[in-house]
Amino acid sequence: MNHPFKSSAPALVLALAALLAGCASQRPATVVDINIATLNDFHGNILPSKFSYTNSWGFERSELAGGIDTIAAALQAWRAEDRELLLVGAGDLIGASPAISSMWADETTLGALNLLGLQATSVGNHEFDAGRAELLRQQKGGCVSPRPDKACKFEPVYPGAKFQYLAANVVDMVTNKPFLPAYSVQEAHGVKVGFIGAVLKDTAQVVLASGIAGLQFGDEAQAINRALPELRAQGVNVFVALIHQGGRTTDALDQPDCPNLKGEIVDLVKRLDPAIKVVISGHSHKGYLCRVDGRLVTQAETAGHVMSRIRLSVDTASNTVLETSARNVVMKQDQYPADPAMAAYMASVRQRSDEVLGKPVARLAVAKVARATGDDSSESAIGDLVADSMLAAGKPFGAQIAFMNRGGLRQDLLTSQGNNATLAHLHAVLPFGNTLDVMNLTGAQIRALLEEQWLQGRSVSRGLLQVSDGFTYQWDASQPEGQRLVPGSVLLHGVRIEDGASYRVVTNHFLAEGGDYFPTFARGASRAPTPIRDIDALAAYLAQRDRDGKPAGSEQQAGRIQRIK
Known part of the structure; x- marks a missing residue:
């Protein structure tokens, strides 16, 4: 019996390979990929915890996930693939934290984020939990704190965050100037990327009023759009919004291009300048990879259980974004070799904390x-x-x-x-x-x-x-x-x-x-x-x-x- 399809299979494979090679060769040499890893609503969860979810295949999972050492190991592996990977956040990285972080005024978490190489994050409402003065101390360093029983108790000197907090829509009403920078410019593969941060405009309703006296929280989309001319003047034409506001969807956390996103973030995204192609969100503690008016909108759950990996394909000749894609990765235990520096740091944190918390x-x-x-x-x-x-x-x-x-x-x-x-x-x-x-x-x-x-x-x-x-x-x-x-x-x-x-x-x-x-x-x-x-x-x-x-x-x-x- 003749098997024409079987006899021609090798030729078919060769033809397909040639076609793929041809497609790859058609990609202009001026196009580069910018890789971004993101965190949101970490809430000081430097230890792993149970995480239950349903994936896009419909399978229910429940496992120990997260922990700062697991995240550090993943980043170490991802940076081996791309040493210029950018790491950013979308707020609430501290605040409402477990004891191992909260008892030390979240300085243990901030130290761990420094070790991760976090570059910038929007503030979240929980960054204001202890007030504006404490947030500035956590950014800049020092021990003068409204929480003297906690500040500088883990280490005698707190050096401050090496990453930049962003808040385009928070204004000091006395000086009429931004309370924090609106944006941070990071460079990867020769491309300048402008990360613009904002926190939900209703922050004043969910934090201690006396702690934020003199601050005004404005419309998120308007504030982000206002930052674009200044960024363009610096030669930046690739923009990513870091917004501590979120939504919800019935789609699985790892479902690509989900179409069913609802909530406050949707209207907000629709009002952003068309040049902003990617929005990294937070606040609602949901995992999603959605599209809103063609833009990529992501969120990585909470507590460090998930990280989002985002890729921007950028034409350096025209300085424009050609394509965006993303996936959410569950931070499972022991997926990657440990990061020695983080492992040593966490051993110290656990020992010091156990001495107090075990009482x-x-x-x-x-x-x-x-x-x-x-x-x-x-x-x-x-x-x-x-x-x-x-x-x-x-x-x-x-x-x-x-x-x-x-x-x-x-x-x-x-x-x-x-x-x-x-x-x-x-x-x-x-x-x-x-x-x-x-x-x-x-x-x-x-x-x-x-x-x-x-x-x-x-x-x-x-x-x-x-x-x-x-x-x-x-x-x-x-x-x-x-x-x-x-x-x-x-x-x-x-x-x-x-x-x-x-x-x-x-x-x-x-x-x-x-x-x-x-x-x-x-x-x-x-x-x-x-x-x-x-x-x-x-x-x-x-x-x-x-x-x-x-x-x-x-x-x-x-x-x-x-x-x-």
């Missing part, structure tokens, strides 16, 4: 006090526990009710053998180190405060305020905004609160200034800031309950907040 605090009643429930926006067991600890700390100041924001609770409260909680476990839950404020609110103000939870759907994005023991209420989701509290249901120790009566309330300083879109807190009377940190209040409460033979903690939330529809 036991108290025994709990359960092995885990959970942050998440079936509805992540509702009451939680850890929310109940932290609110109770705040109330206990505030009682010497007359506190009757405590309120805690869910966004300030970063993890479940886990324990080690025998249900013993350490400082590391507590730091994982409360990494911000907020102090507590006490104030008077009327019954009418408390009801107004509770109604603010649902304005513009904020109970979905922020979660309900967590409340202390003895305070209860019911709400009805079927009612319109501003009318969701069930009349007569707001009770303190079983007694209905009265509009004209005054109640002593304790909360963290962030909420006390009206953070997380709760302006009623800022209107409280007879305000008394305390020196007590939330984590210290929690530690003291757990220790006292343990000493009393009544270990704290529950596997289930207490039912203080009831949704009836």
